[in-house]
Amino acid sequence: MGWDGRPIPYWLYKLHGLGQEFKCEICGNYTYRGRRAYERHFKESQHQNGMRRLGIPNSKDFSEITSIEEARQLWDVIKEKQAVNKWRPELEEEYEDEEGNVYNKKTYTDLLRQGLIYTTKRRCISQQENDCVHVKKLKV
Incomplete structure (x- = not known):
């Protein structure tokens, strides 16, 4: 029909x-x-x-x-x-120390905790700049 x-x-x-x-x-x-x-x-x-x-x-x-x-x-x-x-900040977010070395977030925080990096500030090189935090000088 x-x-x-x-x-x-x-x-x-x-x-x-x-x-x-x-x-x-x-x-x-x-x-x-x-x-x-x-x-x-x-x-x-x-x-x-x-x-x-x-x-x-x-x-x-x-x-x-x-x-x-x-x-x-x-x-x-x-x-x-x-x-x-998907953007994963723990792997893709990068930080630069005073000497110009670039690390991912996990490596950077590990090196800071171990005292191998002595820095007065850190600069975040990421897609979302508002996620970055400046750190004061750490004493070893």
């Missing part, structure tokens, strides 16, 4: 692929008839609400994913990749 309730020709039925059925677990096992309706449903509110209930953002990465388990696995992989690119 067409949108107007009248029967559509068989060739048009085949052309639009209305004989194919696609199920989406995320939408509550709803069945979509035809490839076009199936592809369109990823942008519709029913699919978006299903993804939101799972705690997963509805992005282009999840197109063609209809299984709840596959969506969760893909989301875990994406979160791992994002965690690698």
Whole structure:
């Protein structure tokens, strides 16, 4: 049946692929008839609400994913990749001593505690300058 309730020709039925059925677990096992309706449903509110209930953002990465388990696995992989690119101050924040040597935060604080670096101030070379703190002269 067409949108107007009248029967559509068989060739048009085949052309639009209305004989194919696609199920989406995320939408509550709803069945979509035809490839076009199936592809369109990823942008519709029913699919978006299903993804939101799972705690997963509805992005282009999840197109063609209809299984709840596959969506969760893909989301875990994406979160791992994002965690690698996340700025980690303990590894990436750099400090410079008076002699011009540059150290990461962990090494710098270890050397200060051991008394191997004697400094009156430290300058932070980081992405977020407001995270830097000036230290007064330490006595060894």
